[in-house]
Amino acid sequence: MADVTRMTATEIAALIATGEASAVEVTRAHLDRIAAVDDRVHAFLHVDTDGALEAARAVDAKRAAGEELGPLAGVPVAVKDVLTAKGVPTTVGSKILEGWRPPYDSTIVRRLRAAGTVMLGKTNMDEFAMGSSTEYSAYGPTGNPWDLGRIPGGSGGGSSAALAAYEAPLAIGSDTGGSIRQPGAVTGTVGAKPTYGGTSRYGLVAFSSSLDTPGPCARTVLDAALLHEAIGGHDPRDSTSIPAPVPDVVAAARAGASGDLTGVKLGLVTEFSGEGAEPGVTAAFRDAVDALTKLGAEVVEVSCPHFQYALPAYYLIAPSECSSNLARFDGVRFGLRVGDDGNRGLEEVMSLTRDAGFGPEVKRRIMLGTYALSSGYYDAYYGQAQKVRTLITRDFTAAFEQADVLISPTTPFVAFPFGSRTADPYQMYLADLFTIPTNLYGGPGISVPCGLSEGLPVGLQIMAPTMADDRMYRVGAALESVIGTLTPPEL
Amino acid sequence: MSAISREEVAHLARLSRLAVTEEELDTFAGQLDVILQAVARVGEVAAADIPPTSHSVPLTNVLRDDVVVPGLTRAEALSGAPDSEEDRFRVPRILDEDEPPSPRGEGPAEGNA
Numbered sequence: 001m002a003d004v005t006r007m008t009a010t011e012i013a014a015l016i017a018t019g020e021a022s023a024v025e026v027t028r029a030h031l032d033r034i035a036a037v038d039d040r041v042h043a044f045l046h047v048d049t050d051g052a053l054e055a056a057r058a059v060d061a062k063r064a065a066g067e068e069l070g071p072l073a074g075v076p077v078a079v080k081d082v083l084t085a086k087g088v089p090t091t092v093g094s095k096i097l098e099g100w101r102p103p104y105d106s107t108i109v110r111r112l113r114a115a116g117t118v119m120l121g122k123t124n125m126d127e128f129a130m131g132s133s134t135e136y137s138a139y140g141p142t143g144n145p146w147d148l149g150r151i152p153g154g155s156g157g158g159s160s161a162a163l164a165a166y167e168a169p170l171a172i173g174s175d176t177g178g179s180i181r182q183p184g185a186v187t188g189t190v191g192a193k194p195t196y197g198g199t200s201r202y203g204l205v206a207f208s209s210s211l212d213t214p215g216p217c218a219r220t221v222l223d224a225a226l227l228h229e230a231i232g233g234h235d236p237r238d239s240t241s242i243p244a245p246v247p248d249v250v251a252a253a254r255a256g257a258s259g260d261l262t263g264v265k266l267g268l269v270t271e272f273s274g275e276g277a278e279p280g281v282t283a284a285f286r287d288a289v290d291a292l293t294k295l296g297a298e299v300v301e302v303s304c305p306h307f308q309y310a311l312p313a314y315y316l317i318a319p320s321e322c323s324s325n326l327a328r329f330d331g332v333r334f335g336l337r338v339g340d341d342g343n344r345g346l347e348e349v350m351s352l353t354r355d356a357g358f359g360p361e362v363k364r365r366i367m368l369g370t371y372a373l374s375s376g377y378y379d380a381y382y383g384q385a386q387k388v389r390t391l392i393t394r395d396f397t398a399a400f401e402q403a404d405v406l407i408s409p410t411t412p413f414v415a416f417p418f419g420s421r422t423a424d425p426y427q428m429y430l431a432d433l434f435t436i437p438t439n440l441y442g443g444p445g446i447s448v449p450c451g452l453s454e455g456l457p458v459g460l461q462i463m464a465p466t467m468a469d470d471r472m473y474r475v476g477a478a479l480e481s482v483i484g485t486l487t488p489p490e491l
Numbered sequence: 492m493s494a495i496s497r498e499e500v501a502h503l504a505r506l507s508r509l510a511v512t513e514e515e516l517d518t519f520a521g522q523l524d525v526i527l528q529a530v531a532r533v534g535e536v537a538a539a540d541i542p543p544t545s546h547s548v549p550l551t552n553v554l555r556d557d558v559v560v561p562g563l564t565r566a567e568a569l570s571g572a573p574d575s576e577e578d579r580f581r582v583p584r585i586l587d588e589d590e591p592p593s594p595r596g597e598g599p600a601e602g603n604a
Contacts, residue, residue, distance in 0.1 A: 100571050101570070104567075196547050309533055313530075313533050315526065316530050330508075336573065337573035343584075344584070346583045348583075350508050351505075352510045355509050355512075363504075363511070363519065364526070366507045367507055371503055381531075381533070383543060385533050387536070387538035389544040390538075426525050426526055440544075442547020466547070
């Protein structure tokens with residue numbers, strides 16, 4: 001049998017459905033691959049060998065009993081360590097939750113189990129999903145399979161690196177400002193941020209509740225769509241979950257794969273064209289736009305004048321919500337407690353615990369948010385950022401009257417070497433320049449490989465209106481039909 | 492001109508319940524200054540008449556059906572706690588007359604000593 005770790009999720013599911021491979025064989029092949037390469041890649045924080053094999057055996061038993069299998073039954077999946085899975089360590093990349101085994105499943109994990117997928121383990125991430133490189137993980141960074149001396153993006157670098165290293169065919173990420181799409185771009189894989197409220201946040205460790213969106217990562221657009229369909233949809237346990245069916249993303253991905261984009265209008269965001277991106281990224285993006293035009297798409301220029309304020313607005317809104325959300329890490333109900341010697345009071349123990357348990361980026365954001373929310377500064381910072389958020393939403397609404405989707409490079413630069421952006425935190429923030437507007441608006445966005453720059457992957461971002469996630473899958477699959485999947489050098 | 496002083500950052504750390512070291516303060520003060528000067532650009536936007544957006548989805552209060560469903564057991568709820576006693580979360584001392592001044596310089600807690 002051919003090496004299953006090189007196959008798409010769609011191909012693996014077909015092998016299992018026809019009985020040409022068992023789910024246990026497929027799972028063992030991926031566990032073997034992890035054992036062979038992950039000491040160098042470090043995509044995983046925890047590999048759940050027993051749980052994965054048990055889930056695989058259950059799929060094989062179902063098949064043997066003649067029960068109907070879902071479209072992803074038996075396919076392995078890697079889950080970002082931001083989502084709870086009952087009894088499986090969940091750290092969020094932080095020392096403050098080291099050793100915590102949650103007593104419940106997140107909705108995403110529950111749906112992954114219901115779909116018959118096999119959870120291989122939990123993937124590395126920037127602490128509390130704050131970062132663009134995994135360098136802020138308390139457990140050490142993940143290497144980019146294209147060049148192990150470079151970052152795999154972040155915060156979900158572990159999930160995307162696991163895909164590029166053929167350790168898993170599917171992965172789950174979460175996107176607050178680009179944490180699915182930017183890792184997808186720099187690892188040459190696909191990453192989709194669904195419409196906010198289209199995927200459940202129940203059991204997702206909160207960073208910025210009005211922005212956090214779990215979503216699918218894969219090596220192909222169709223695989224991402226299948227995973228999106230499996231995890232998406234209304235969840236009564238999340239009060240911001242949208243009570244509407246998941247857009248038909250799978251059909252859209254299949255339609256796009258035909259390579260026909262006749263009648264589709266692509267909006268080129270004037271403010272994101274050229275400026276801010278590396279020349280190699282801009283060149284690959286422009287070539288991809290030409291390719292999309294050849295498939296019949298029409299390109300129109302759209303102006304989104306407030307997008308230039310998206311990054312500043314985001315770095316007020318997200319830290320503000322973070323400072324509030326992370327107040328729950330008080331050393332009482334879960335996680336670390338430091339300095340409780342019987343003499344120190346609660347507040348001192350809490351302060352010592354939080355200083356020991358949080359890394360520098362998390363502390364910066366907590367303090368920044370505390371500042372933006374404090375009386376005297378609230379109107380000028382948090383309040384003003386919320387108004388800018390309204391204007392960015394209006395820019396999107398106006399742009400979608402002229403175009404079906406908007407396109408841009410996913411991130412301004414290719415995978416950068418470790419350590420090159422950690423000294424000046426704001427330089428790291430710039431990685432999300434093009435992805436953040438979508439989060440503030442709440443619409444969906446996907447990154448699809450569009451070529452190479454100096455041997456490293458470049459991603460093209462497709463942004464769609466709220467609850468029109470299907471549109472980005474159609475355009476993404478069409479692009480993929482021209483570009484193909486990118487194959488990194490052998491590890 | 493700097494947007495934030497070292498003293499203000501120290502105050503923020505206390506409000507945030509972060510017992511930062513002097514060395515951390517030196518680093519954070521410079522970094523937060525750079526970040527604040529960058530994010531202050533939101534002030535350039537004329538938005539006086541613009542309503543704020545807190546969520547992209549309209550938020551309405553959601554009530555679930557009034558049906559009893561099992562929750563976490565006491566053991567499950569306590570399973571991640573750093574310390575527990577008699578089936579309860581055990582916390583460090585909260586009130587004590589001999590408590591040293593808190594980091595914010597407030598006096599000892601009143602009333603319940």
